[in-house]
Amino acid sequence: MSIKYTEDHEWAKLENGEVTVGITDFAQEQLGEIVFVELPEVGQQITVGEEAAVVESVKAAGEVKCPVGGTVTAINEILADSPEKVNDDPMDTGWFYKLTINEGENLDSLLDEGEYKKFVESQE
Amino acid sequence: MNDQKSLKQTALLDFHKSANARIVPFAGYEMPVNYEMGIIKEHLHTREKAGLFDVSHMGQISVRGNNAAQLLESLIPVDIQSLGVGRQKYGMFLNEQGGILDDLMIINHGDEIILVVNAGCKEEDFDYLHGRLADRLSVEKMEDKALLALQGPLASSVAQSLTNTDLSNMKFMDVREISFNGIPCLVSRSGYTGEDGFEISVSNDQSVELAETLIDKPEVELIGLGARDSLRLEAGLCLYGHDINEDTTPIEANLNWAISPSRRTNGERVGNFPGADIILSQMPKNVSRLLVGLLPQGRAPMREGVEIVDNDHNVIGQITSGGFSPSLGCPISMGYVDIEYAKKGNELHGIVRNKHLPITVSNSVFVPHRYYR
Numbered sequence: 001m002s003i004k005y006t007e008d009h010e011w012a013k014l015e016n017g018e019v020t021v022g023i024t025d026f027a028q029e030q031l032g033e034i035v036f037v038e039l040p041e042v043g044q045q046i047t048v049g050e051e052a053a054v055v056e057s058v059k060a061a062g063e064v065k066c067p068v069g070g071t072v073t074a075i076n077e078i079l080a081d082s083p084e085k086v087n088d089d090p091m092d093t094g095w096f097y098k099l100t101i102n103e104g105e106n107l108d109s110l111l112d113e114g115e116y117k118k119f120v121e122s123q124e
Numbered sequence: 125m126n127d128q129k130s131l132k133q134t135a136l137l138d139f140h141k142s143a144n145a146r147i148v149p150f151a152g153y154e155m156p157v158n159y160e161m162g163i164i165k166e167h168l169h170t171r172e173k174a175g176l177f178d179v180s181h182m183g184q185i186s187v188r189g190n191n192a193a194q195l196l197e198s199l200i201p202v203d204i205q206s207l208g209v210g211r212q213k214y215g216m217f218l219n220e221q222g223g224i225l226d227d228l229m230i231i232n233h234g235d236e237i238i239l240v241v242n243a244g245c246k247e248e249d250f251d252y253l254h255g256r257l258a259d260r261l262s263v264e265k266m267e268d269k270a271l272l273a274l275q276g277p278l279a280s281s282v283a284q285s286l287t288n289t290d291l292s293n294m295k296f297m298d299v300r301e302i303s304f305n306g307i308p309c310l311v312s313r314s315g316y317t318g319e320d321g322f323e324i325s326v327s328n329d330q331s332v333e334l335a336e337t338l339i340d341k342p343e344v345e346l347i348g349l350g351a352r353d354s355l356r357l358e359a360g361l362c363l364y365g366h367d368i369n370e371d372t373t374p375i376e377a378n379l380n381w382a383i384s385p386s387r388r389t390n391g392e393r394v395g396n397f398p399g400a401d402i403i404l405s406q407m408p409k410n411v412s413r414l415l416v417g418l419l420p421q422g423r424a425p426m427r428e429g430v431e432i433v434d435n436d437h438n439v440i441g442q443i444t445s446g447g448f449s450p451s452l453g454c455p456i457s458m459g460y461v462d463i464e465y466a467k468k469g470n471e472l473h474g475i476v477r478n479k480h481l482p483i484t485v486s487n488s489v490f491v492p493h494r495y496y497r
Contacts, residue, residue: 032350033164035448036423036455038477054477056425058163058350058448080423 003091004067004107005116011091012067012107019107022095023055023064023086026120031057034086039075039097046070046099053096055086068107070099134180135270135328139335143346151243153181156348163350167450170317170355171491174276175347176338179316183246184269184325185239185253189261192237199256200230201374201397203384207232212297212312214382216374217252222399222406223370224377225252227362231299231312238266238310240323242364270331275321275355277494278343283311283322286337296320296495307334316352318359318493357456358449360417360488366428367415367444367458373399375406376460377415378488383407414466417488418443418457418474422481425455426474432461433473433480440465443474449490456490457483 003013009027013020028034038054046052051063052072075097078085086094101107111119131154140147145156156178158166169175187196193204202215209232217225226245231238241249246265253263274283284291286304291313294300299312307330315321326334338344353363362368368377375383386392389404397403420426425447432441446457457474465472468487473480 032158033162036425038424056448058354058450059157061425061427083423 002112004110004112005119006065006067006110007119008065010064010067012110014101014107018073018098018100019068019070020095020098021053021064021067023090024116025090026123027062028087028090028094031055031060031062033058034083037079037083037086037096039079040072042072042075044072046072048105055083064096066099067110068099069102069105071102072097072099074098132181134178135331136178136180136335139332140178140346145346145348148349150349151181153243155181156346158348158350159346161345163348163354164450166345166347166351167354169345170276170319170347170351171451172277173343173345174274174278174282174321174341175317175351176335176344177273177275177347177352178270178335179273179323179352180270180328180331181243182271183239183241183243183249184266184271185241185246185250186264186266187237187239187253187257187261188235188264192261193232195257195261196230196237197387197393198396199253199398200228201383201387201400201403202230203386203393204230204232204237205393206386209234210299212299212314216368216379216382217249218374218398218403219370220398222373222375222402224364224368224372224374225249225370227364227368229312229314231310233299233310238325240271244365266325268328269325270328272324272326272331272335272338273315273321274324274338274344275315275317275319275347277320279319279321280496282338282341282343285341294496296497304334305337307337309334313496316359316361317355318361318489318491318495319355320494320496354447354450357445357447357458358451358491359493360458360490362415363445372415372460373403373406373411375403375409376411376413380408409463411463413441413460413462415444415458415460415488416466416468417486417490418446418459418461418472419484419486419490420446420455420457420474420481421484423455424476424481426457426476426481426483430457430459430474430476432459432465432483433475434465435473437480440472451491458488461485
Protein backbone atom coordinates (compact mmCIF):
# COMPACT_ATOMS: atom_id res chain seq x y z
CA MET A 1 0.00 0.00 0.00
CA SER A 2 1.41 3.36 -0.98
CA ILE A 3 0.22 6.94 -0.79
CA LYS A 4 0.34 9.14 -3.86
CA TYR A 5 0.11 12.92 -4.03
CA THR A 6 -1.00 15.69 -6.41
CA GLU A 7 0.43 19.14 -7.02
CA ASP A 8 -2.87 20.49 -5.63
CA HIS A 9 -1.92 18.93 -2.28
CA GLU A 10 -4.37 16.03 -2.23
CA TRP A 11 -3.32 12.53 -1.23
CA ALA A 12 -4.73 9.23 -2.51
CA LYS A 13 -4.21 5.88 -0.84
CA LEU A 14 -5.06 2.65 -2.68
CA GLU A 15 -6.17 -0.24 -0.45
CA ASN A 16 -8.10 -3.34 -1.56
CA GLY A 17 -9.21 -1.70 -4.79
CA GLU A 18 -10.55 1.37 -3.00
CA VAL A 19 -8.90 4.80 -2.97
CA THR A 20 -9.10 7.08 0.08
CA VAL A 21 -8.69 10.81 -0.66
CA GLY A 22 -7.69 13.65 1.65
CA ILE A 23 -5.59 16.80 1.77
CA THR A 24 -1.97 16.91 2.89
CA ASP A 25 -0.49 18.35 6.03
CA PHE A 26 1.01 21.15 3.92
CA ALA A 27 -2.48 21.96 2.57
CA GLN A 28 -4.14 22.11 5.99
CA GLU A 29 -1.29 24.23 7.31
CA GLN A 30 -1.68 26.69 4.43
CA LEU A 31 -5.46 26.85 4.82
CA GLY A 32 -5.42 27.45 8.56
CA GLU A 33 -8.17 26.40 10.94
CA ILE A 34 -10.79 24.48 8.97
CA VAL A 35 -14.42 25.23 9.85
CA PHE A 36 -16.38 23.49 7.09
CA VAL A 37 -15.94 20.59 4.70
CA GLU A 38 -18.36 19.83 1.87
CA LEU A 39 -18.13 16.27 0.59
CA PRO A 40 -19.54 14.50 -2.47
CA GLU A 41 -22.40 12.02 -2.14
CA VAL A 42 -21.98 8.29 -1.91
CA GLY A 43 -22.64 6.86 -5.37
CA GLN A 44 -21.56 10.05 -7.11
CA GLN A 45 -19.40 9.60 -10.22
CA ILE A 46 -16.35 11.82 -10.19
CA THR A 47 -13.91 12.46 -13.01
CA VAL A 48 -10.23 13.11 -12.50
CA GLY A 49 -9.54 16.79 -11.71
CA GLU A 50 -13.16 17.46 -10.76
CA GLU A 51 -13.75 19.66 -7.70
CA ALA A 52 -15.42 16.97 -5.66
CA ALA A 53 -15.05 18.52 -2.20
CA VAL A 54 -14.72 21.98 -0.68
CA VAL A 55 -12.79 22.92 2.40
CA GLU A 56 -13.28 26.25 4.17
CA SER A 57 -10.98 27.71 6.76
CA VAL A 58 -11.46 30.82 8.87
CA LYS A 59 -9.62 32.64 6.10
CA ALA A 60 -10.82 31.22 2.79
CA ALA A 61 -12.52 28.52 0.79
CA GLY A 62 -10.58 25.99 -1.27
CA GLU A 63 -11.61 23.28 -3.73
CA VAL A 64 -10.34 19.75 -3.41
CA LYS A 65 -9.81 18.17 -6.82
CA CYS A 66 -10.26 14.47 -7.35
CA PRO A 67 -6.92 12.77 -8.06
CA VAL A 68 -8.54 9.93 -10.04
CA GLY A 69 -11.91 9.17 -11.63
CA GLY A 70 -14.31 6.79 -9.93
CA THR A 71 -17.47 6.24 -7.91
CA VAL A 72 -17.73 7.48 -4.32
CA THR A 73 -18.23 4.59 -1.89
CA ALA A 74 -17.94 6.39 1.46
CA ILE A 75 -17.54 9.87 2.94
CA ASN A 76 -16.01 10.83 6.26
CA GLU A 77 -19.17 11.71 8.20
CA ILE A 78 -17.15 12.95 11.19
CA LEU A 79 -16.10 16.04 9.25
CA ALA A 80 -19.65 17.43 9.24
CA ASP A 81 -19.47 18.15 12.97
CA SER A 82 -15.69 18.10 13.46
CA PRO A 83 -14.05 19.74 10.45
CA GLU A 84 -11.03 20.50 12.65
CA LYS A 85 -10.12 16.79 12.27
CA VAL A 86 -8.57 17.81 8.95
CA ASN A 87 -6.14 20.09 10.82
CA ASP A 88 -5.48 17.57 13.58
CA ASP A 89 -4.94 14.46 11.49
CA PRO A 90 -5.05 15.22 7.75
CA MET A 91 -3.43 11.99 6.58
CA ASP A 92 -5.56 9.60 8.61
CA THR A 93 -8.80 10.30 10.50
CA GLY A 94 -9.21 13.58 8.58
CA TRP A 95 -9.78 11.74 5.27
CA PHE A 96 -12.45 13.11 2.91
CA TYR A 97 -13.95 10.30 0.82
CA LYS A 98 -13.33 6.86 -0.66
CA LEU A 99 -13.94 5.77 -4.22
CA THR A 100 -13.57 2.80 -6.53
CA ILE A 101 -11.42 3.70 -9.53
CA ASN A 102 -12.90 3.74 -13.02
CA GLU A 103 -11.72 0.90 -15.21
CA GLY A 104 -8.62 1.93 -17.13
CA GLU A 105 -7.59 4.62 -14.61
CA ASN A 106 -4.89 4.42 -11.98
CA LEU A 107 -2.71 6.48 -9.66
CA ASP A 108 0.52 5.88 -11.59
CA SER A 109 0.95 9.42 -12.88
CA LEU A 110 0.68 10.98 -9.39
CA LEU A 111 3.68 11.99 -7.29
CA ASP A 112 5.25 9.59 -4.83
CA GLU A 113 6.22 10.79 -1.36
CA GLY A 114 9.73 11.88 -2.33
CA GLU A 115 8.51 13.76 -5.42
CA TYR A 116 5.78 15.47 -3.42
CA LYS A 117 8.22 16.54 -0.69
CA LYS A 118 10.45 18.09 -3.34
CA PHE A 119 7.45 19.80 -4.90
CA VAL A 120 6.41 21.29 -1.53
CA GLU A 121 9.94 22.53 -0.88
CA SER A 122 9.90 24.27 -4.26
CA GLN A 123 6.68 26.02 -3.20
CA GLU A 124 8.07 27.39 0.05
CA MET B 125 8.02 38.23 -3.04
CA ASN B 126 9.10 41.28 -5.03
CA ASP B 127 6.09 43.32 -3.96
CA GLN B 128 7.21 43.03 -0.34
CA LYS B 129 9.73 45.72 -1.16
CA SER B 130 7.09 48.32 -1.86
CA LEU B 131 5.11 47.41 1.25
CA LYS B 132 5.24 49.73 4.23
CA GLN B 133 6.05 48.58 7.72
CA THR B 134 4.75 49.59 11.12
CA ALA B 135 7.26 50.22 13.90
CA LEU B 136 6.29 46.82 15.31
CA LEU B 137 7.03 44.58 12.30
CA ASP B 138 10.19 43.03 13.75
CA PHE B 139 8.36 42.54 17.04
CA HIS B 140 5.63 40.60 15.19
CA LYS B 141 8.19 38.53 13.33
CA SER B 142 9.97 37.60 16.54
CA ALA B 143 6.57 36.47 17.88
CA ASN B 144 6.33 34.15 14.82
CA ALA B 145 3.48 36.04 13.22
CA ARG B 146 2.25 35.03 9.80
CA ILE B 147 2.83 38.25 7.87
CA VAL B 148 0.65 39.20 4.90
CA PRO B 149 0.27 42.31 2.76
CA PHE B 150 -2.69 44.35 3.98
CA ALA B 151 -3.61 47.89 2.87
CA GLY B 152 -0.06 48.42 1.64
CA TYR B 153 1.57 47.20 4.87
CA GLU B 154 3.24 44.03 6.03
CA MET B 155 0.85 43.04 8.81
CA PRO B 156 0.39 40.04 11.12
CA VAL B 157 -2.70 38.01 10.14
CA ASN B 158 -2.20 35.61 13.05
CA TYR B 159 0.38 34.41 15.53
CA GLU B 160 1.12 30.88 16.73
CA MET B 161 -2.21 30.49 18.57
CA GLY B 162 -4.16 30.82 15.33
CA ILE B 163 -7.17 32.93 14.48
CA ILE B 164 -9.82 31.01 16.44
CA LYS B 165 -7.87 30.83 19.70
CA GLU B 166 -6.76 34.46 19.36
CA HIS B 167 -10.38 35.45 18.86
CA LEU B 168 -11.61 33.49 21.90
CA HIS B 169 -8.74 34.77 24.02
CA THR B 170 -9.80 38.36 23.28
CA ARG B 171 -13.40 37.57 24.29
CA GLU B 172 -12.21 35.87 27.51
CA LYS B 173 -9.16 37.86 28.59
CA ALA B 174 -7.25 40.54 26.70
CA GLY B 175 -5.77 40.81 23.22
CA LEU B 176 -3.15 43.22 21.91
CA PHE B 177 -3.43 44.39 18.30
CA ASP B 178 -1.04 46.49 16.21
CA VAL B 179 -3.22 48.84 14.20
CA SER B 180 -0.47 51.32 13.36
CA HIS B 181 -1.33 51.03 9.68
CA MET B 182 -4.35 53.21 10.38
CA GLY B 183 -3.97 56.92 9.74
CA GLN B 184 -3.79 59.47 12.53
CA ILE B 185 -4.30 63.04 11.34
CA SER B 186 -4.00 66.18 13.47
CA VAL B 187 -6.17 69.17 12.60
CA ARG B 188 -5.46 72.49 14.33
CA GLY B 189 -6.61 76.05 14.07
CA ASN B 190 -9.46 78.43 14.79
CA ASN B 191 -12.89 76.98 14.15
CA ALA B 192 -11.44 73.53 13.39
CA ALA B 193 -14.57 71.80 14.72
CA GLN B 194 -16.87 74.04 12.71
CA LEU B 195 -14.86 73.57 9.53
CA LEU B 196 -14.71 69.79 9.96
CA GLU B 197 -18.49 69.80 10.33
CA SER B 198 -18.65 70.92 6.70
CA LEU B 199 -17.23 67.47 5.80
CA ILE B 200 -18.61 65.18 8.53
CA PRO B 201 -22.31 64.83 9.54
CA VAL B 202 -21.48 64.85 13.24
CA ASP B 203 -21.80 67.42 16.03
CA ILE B 204 -18.10 68.13 16.48
CA GLN B 205 -18.56 71.61 17.99
CA SER B 206 -20.05 70.25 21.18
CA LEU B 207 -17.70 67.26 21.40
CA GLY B 208 -16.03 67.84 24.76
CA VAL B 209 -12.31 67.86 25.35
CA GLY B 210 -11.27 64.24 26.00
CA ARG B 211 -14.17 62.76 24.06
CA GLN B 212 -14.29 60.75 20.84
CA LYS B 213 -17.05 60.25 18.27
CA TYR B 214 -17.58 58.07 15.22
CA GLY B 215 -18.19 59.74 11.87
CA MET B 216 -17.58 59.52 8.14
CA PHE B 217 -16.45 61.48 5.10
CA LEU B 218 -19.08 61.59 2.37
CA ASN B 219 -19.31 62.27 -1.34
CA GLU B 220 -21.98 64.44 -2.96
CA GLN B 221 -24.21 61.38 -3.45
CA GLY B 222 -24.09 60.62 0.28
CA GLY B 223 -21.73 57.66 -0.30
CA ILE B 224 -19.12 56.97 2.36
CA LEU B 225 -15.53 57.94 1.42
CA ASP B 226 -14.21 56.61 4.73
CA ASP B 227 -15.37 56.09 8.29
CA LEU B 228 -13.32 57.49 11.13
CA MET B 229 -12.96 58.44 14.76
CA ILE B 230 -12.90 62.10 15.79
CA ILE B 231 -11.06 63.01 18.99
CA ASN B 232 -11.22 66.35 20.76
CA HIS B 233 -7.70 66.64 22.12
CA GLY B 234 -7.96 70.22 23.38
CA ASP B 235 -5.92 72.34 21.00
CA GLU B 236 -6.18 69.80 18.19
CA ILE B 237 -8.74 67.47 16.68
CA ILE B 238 -7.34 64.05 15.85
CA LEU B 239 -8.92 61.96 13.14
CA VAL B 240 -8.24 58.22 13.04
CA VAL B 241 -8.92 56.86 9.56
CA ASN B 242 -8.69 53.55 7.71
CA ALA B 243 -5.31 52.41 6.42
CA GLY B 244 -6.57 51.86 2.89
CA CYS B 245 -8.04 55.38 2.67
CA LYS B 246 -5.54 57.45 4.61
CA GLU B 247 -3.71 59.05 1.69
CA GLU B 248 -6.97 60.01 -0.03
CA ASP B 249 -8.38 61.24 3.28
CA PHE B 250 -5.35 63.42 3.91
CA ASP B 251 -5.45 64.88 0.40
CA TYR B 252 -9.21 65.46 0.78
CA LEU B 253 -8.79 67.28 4.10
CA HIS B 254 -5.74 69.15 2.96
CA GLY B 255 -7.43 70.28 -0.25
CA ARG B 256 -10.47 71.62 1.57
CA LEU B 257 -9.06 72.95 4.83
CA ALA B 258 -5.33 73.70 4.50
CA ASP B 259 -5.97 77.37 3.66
CA ARG B 260 -7.59 77.83 7.08
CA LEU B 261 -6.28 75.00 9.27
CA SER B 262 -3.13 73.03 9.81
CA VAL B 263 -3.64 69.43 8.67
CA GLU B 264 -0.79 67.06 9.52
CA LYS B 265 -0.13 63.34 9.31
CA MET B 266 0.96 61.99 12.70
CA GLU B 267 3.48 59.63 11.13
CA ASP B 268 5.62 59.41 14.24
CA LYS B 269 2.82 57.60 16.07
CA ALA B 270 2.01 53.92 16.32
CA LEU B 271 -1.44 52.69 17.34
CA LEU B 272 -2.06 49.69 19.59
CA ALA B 273 -5.40 48.28 20.70
CA LEU B 274 -5.84 46.41 23.97
CA GLN B 275 -9.22 44.69 23.93
CA GLY B 276 -11.16 42.31 26.12
CA PRO B 277 -12.78 41.97 29.54
CA LEU B 278 -9.39 42.07 31.31
CA ALA B 279 -8.05 45.03 29.28
CA SER B 280 -8.94 47.54 31.99
CA SER B 281 -7.29 45.64 34.83
CA VAL B 282 -4.16 45.14 32.72
CA ALA B 283 -4.07 48.84 31.79
CA GLN B 284 -4.76 49.89 35.37
CA SER B 285 -1.79 47.86 36.61
CA LEU B 286 0.51 50.05 34.48
CA THR B 287 -0.70 53.52 35.48
CA ASN B 288 -1.68 55.67 38.45
CA THR B 289 -4.43 57.34 36.43
CA ASP B 290 -7.76 56.04 37.75
CA LEU B 291 -9.36 54.30 34.76
CA SER B 292 -12.63 53.57 36.56
CA ASN B 293 -14.00 57.00 35.66
CA MET B 294 -12.82 56.74 32.06
CA LYS B 295 -15.89 55.64 30.11
CA PHE B 296 -16.46 54.32 26.58
CA MET B 297 -15.24 56.93 24.06
CA ASP B 298 -13.38 58.96 26.69
CA VAL B 299 -9.84 59.99 25.71
CA ARG B 300 -7.01 60.64 28.21
CA GLU B 301 -3.30 61.25 28.23
CA ILE B 302 -2.00 58.33 30.23
CA SER B 303 1.50 57.20 31.06
CA PHE B 304 1.84 53.39 31.00
CA ASN B 305 4.98 52.39 32.89
CA GLY B 306 6.39 55.84 32.15
CA ILE B 307 5.54 55.73 28.41
CA PRO B 308 3.35 58.71 27.43
CA CYS B 309 0.26 57.66 25.46
CA LEU B 310 -2.95 59.15 24.17
CA VAL B 311 -5.60 56.59 25.04
CA SER B 312 -9.24 56.25 24.03
CA ARG B 313 -11.58 53.76 25.66
CA SER B 314 -12.84 52.19 22.44
CA GLY B 315 -12.06 49.52 19.92
CA TYR B 316 -13.21 47.32 17.07
CA THR B 317 -14.14 44.10 18.84
CA GLY B 318 -17.30 44.93 20.80
CA GLU B 319 -15.34 44.43 24.03
CA ASP B 320 -14.23 46.96 26.59
CA GLY B 321 -10.72 48.14 25.80
CA PHE B 322 -8.38 50.88 24.75
CA GLU B 323 -6.84 52.28 21.61
CA ILE B 324 -3.42 53.61 22.43
CA SER B 325 -1.50 56.16 20.35
CA VAL B 326 2.18 56.02 21.27
CA SER B 327 5.36 57.26 19.61
CA ASN B 328 6.89 54.78 17.15
CA ASP B 329 10.08 54.90 19.24
CA GLN B 330 8.35 53.58 22.36
CA SER B 331 5.76 51.35 20.71
CA VAL B 332 7.77 48.12 20.97
CA GLU B 333 8.58 48.80 24.63
CA LEU B 334 4.88 49.36 25.34
CA ALA B 335 3.86 46.22 23.41
CA GLU B 336 6.45 44.17 25.32
CA THR B 337 5.23 45.59 28.64
CA LEU B 338 1.67 44.63 27.75
CA ILE B 339 2.36 41.08 26.53
CA ASP B 340 4.46 40.44 29.63
CA LYS B 341 1.13 40.35 31.44
CA PRO B 342 -0.13 36.75 31.51
CA GLU B 343 -3.66 37.84 30.55
CA VAL B 344 -2.50 39.42 27.28
CA GLU B 345 -1.83 37.67 23.95
CA LEU B 346 -0.94 39.13 20.58
CA ILE B 347 -3.87 39.09 18.16
CA GLY B 348 -3.60 39.39 14.38
CA LEU B 349 -5.81 40.91 11.70
CA GLY B 350 -7.61 37.60 11.14
CA ALA B 351 -9.20 37.61 14.58
CA ARG B 352 -9.66 41.37 14.39
CA ASP B 353 -11.96 40.74 11.43
CA SER B 354 -13.95 37.92 13.04
CA LEU B 355 -14.29 39.93 16.28
CA ARG B 356 -15.63 43.01 14.52
CA LEU B 357 -18.00 40.91 12.41
CA GLU B 358 -19.48 39.26 15.53
CA ALA B 359 -19.90 42.77 16.99
CA GLY B 360 -21.72 43.91 13.83
CA LEU B 361 -19.18 46.63 13.10
CA CYS B 362 -18.80 47.70 9.47
CA LEU B 363 -15.57 47.21 7.55
CA TYR B 364 -14.78 49.98 5.10
CA GLY B 365 -14.40 48.80 1.51
CA HIS B 366 -16.66 45.83 2.19
CA ASP B 367 -19.82 46.68 4.18
CA ILE B 368 -19.60 50.38 3.42
CA ASN B 369 -18.04 52.23 0.49
CA GLU B 370 -18.56 55.15 -1.89
CA ASP B 371 -21.78 53.58 -3.18
CA THR B 372 -23.44 53.03 0.20
CA THR B 373 -24.96 55.80 2.30
CA PRO B 374 -24.82 55.78 6.12
CA ILE B 375 -28.59 55.28 6.17
CA GLU B 376 -28.42 52.20 3.95
CA ALA B 377 -25.64 50.95 6.24
CA ASN B 378 -27.89 51.35 9.28
CA LEU B 379 -25.60 54.03 10.71
CA ASN B 380 -28.37 56.57 11.41
CA TRP B 381 -27.15 56.83 15.01
CA ALA B 382 -23.89 58.35 13.74
CA ILE B 383 -25.67 61.32 12.15
CA SER B 384 -25.85 63.74 15.09
CA PRO B 385 -29.35 65.10 15.89
CA SER B 386 -28.09 68.69 15.45
CA ARG B 387 -27.14 67.92 11.83
CA ARG B 388 -30.47 66.31 10.94
CA THR B 389 -33.63 67.92 9.60
CA ASN B 390 -34.88 70.38 12.27
CA GLY B 391 -31.48 70.32 14.02
CA GLU B 392 -29.66 73.58 14.92
CA ARG B 393 -27.04 73.07 12.21
CA VAL B 394 -29.01 71.01 9.73
CA GLY B 395 -27.17 69.62 6.71
CA ASN B 396 -24.22 71.49 5.20
CA PHE B 397 -22.17 68.36 4.69
CA PRO B 398 -21.56 66.55 1.37
CA GLY B 399 -24.58 64.53 0.27
CA ALA B 400 -26.75 66.07 3.01
CA ASP B 401 -29.87 66.35 0.81
CA ILE B 402 -29.76 62.68 -0.09
CA ILE B 403 -28.85 61.46 3.40
CA LEU B 404 -31.46 63.55 5.21
CA SER B 405 -34.15 62.57 2.72
CA GLN B 406 -33.31 58.90 3.41
CA MET B 407 -33.79 59.26 7.16
CA PRO B 408 -35.05 57.47 9.11
CA LYS B 409 -35.37 54.48 6.76
CA ASN B 410 -36.41 55.77 3.37
CA VAL B 411 -33.97 53.57 1.47
CA SER B 412 -34.31 50.78 -1.08
CA ARG B 413 -31.85 48.45 0.64
CA LEU B 414 -30.49 47.98 4.14
CA LEU B 415 -27.42 46.43 5.74
CA VAL B 416 -28.58 43.56 7.95
CA GLY B 417 -27.17 40.66 9.90
CA LEU B 418 -27.58 37.31 8.14
CA LEU B 419 -27.38 33.96 9.84
CA PRO B 420 -26.66 30.99 7.54
CA GLN B 421 -28.70 28.02 8.76
CA GLY B 422 -26.16 25.37 7.76
CA ARG B 423 -22.47 25.13 8.49
CA ALA B 424 -21.18 26.53 5.19
CA PRO B 425 -19.77 30.03 5.61
CA MET B 426 -21.31 32.61 3.28
CA ARG B 427 -18.69 35.17 2.41
CA GLU B 428 -18.44 38.51 0.63
CA GLY B 429 -20.05 38.40 -2.82
CA VAL B 430 -22.58 35.61 -2.11
CA GLU B 431 -25.91 36.56 -3.68
CA ILE B 432 -29.10 36.48 -1.62
CA VAL B 433 -32.30 35.32 -3.32
CA ASP B 434 -35.97 35.24 -2.33
CA ASN B 435 -38.20 32.18 -2.58
CA ASP B 436 -38.75 32.86 -6.30
CA HIS B 437 -34.96 32.87 -6.88
CA ASN B 438 -34.85 36.63 -7.56
CA VAL B 439 -31.59 38.20 -6.42
CA ILE B 440 -32.55 40.62 -3.63
CA GLY B 441 -29.23 41.21 -1.95
CA GLN B 442 -25.59 40.40 -1.49
CA ILE B 443 -23.29 39.49 1.37
CA THR B 444 -20.58 42.05 2.13
CA SER B 445 -18.82 40.27 5.03
CA GLY B 446 -19.08 36.73 6.20
CA GLY B 447 -17.19 33.97 7.86
CA PHE B 448 -17.04 31.64 10.81
CA SER B 449 -17.92 32.97 14.26
CA PRO B 450 -15.57 31.40 16.80
CA SER B 451 -17.75 32.60 19.71
CA LEU B 452 -20.96 31.10 18.31
CA GLY B 453 -19.38 28.14 16.53
CA CYS B 454 -21.34 28.76 13.34
CA PRO B 455 -21.14 30.95 10.25
CA ILE B 456 -22.32 34.58 10.39
CA SER B 457 -22.63 37.23 7.68
CA MET B 458 -23.79 40.73 6.97
CA GLY B 459 -24.97 42.20 3.75
CA TYR B 460 -27.47 44.37 1.93
CA VAL B 461 -30.99 43.18 1.16
CA ASP B 462 -33.85 45.02 -0.52
CA ILE B 463 -35.74 46.91 2.19
CA GLU B 464 -38.87 44.74 1.93
CA TYR B 465 -36.78 41.72 2.96
CA ALA B 466 -34.89 43.44 5.79
CA LYS B 467 -37.18 42.35 8.61
CA LYS B 468 -35.52 40.17 11.26
CA GLY B 469 -36.53 36.53 10.96
CA ASN B 470 -37.05 36.65 7.19
CA GLU B 471 -35.96 33.39 5.63
CA LEU B 472 -33.96 33.81 2.43
CA HIS B 473 -31.32 31.83 0.53
CA GLY B 474 -27.68 32.45 -0.26
CA ILE B 475 -26.15 30.97 -3.40
CA VAL B 476 -22.97 29.08 -2.52
CA ARG B 477 -21.32 27.06 -5.30
CA ASN B 478 -24.63 27.07 -7.22
CA LYS B 479 -26.58 25.72 -4.24
CA HIS B 480 -29.37 27.71 -2.60
CA LEU B 481 -28.71 27.45 1.13
CA PRO B 482 -31.06 28.87 3.80
CA ILE B 483 -30.07 32.10 5.55
CA THR B 484 -32.11 34.16 8.03
CA VAL B 485 -32.14 37.93 8.52
CA SER B 486 -30.95 38.62 12.05
CA ASN B 487 -29.68 41.30 14.37
CA SER B 488 -26.31 42.45 13.01
CA VAL B 489 -24.84 42.41 16.53
CA PHE B 490 -24.20 38.66 16.89
CA VAL B 491 -22.27 38.94 20.16
CA PRO B 492 -23.49 41.67 22.54
CA HIS B 493 -21.19 44.65 23.10
CA ARG B 494 -19.56 44.97 26.50
CA TYR B 495 -18.44 48.59 26.41
CA TYR B 496 -17.68 50.36 29.71
CA ARG B 497 -20.35 53.04 29.86
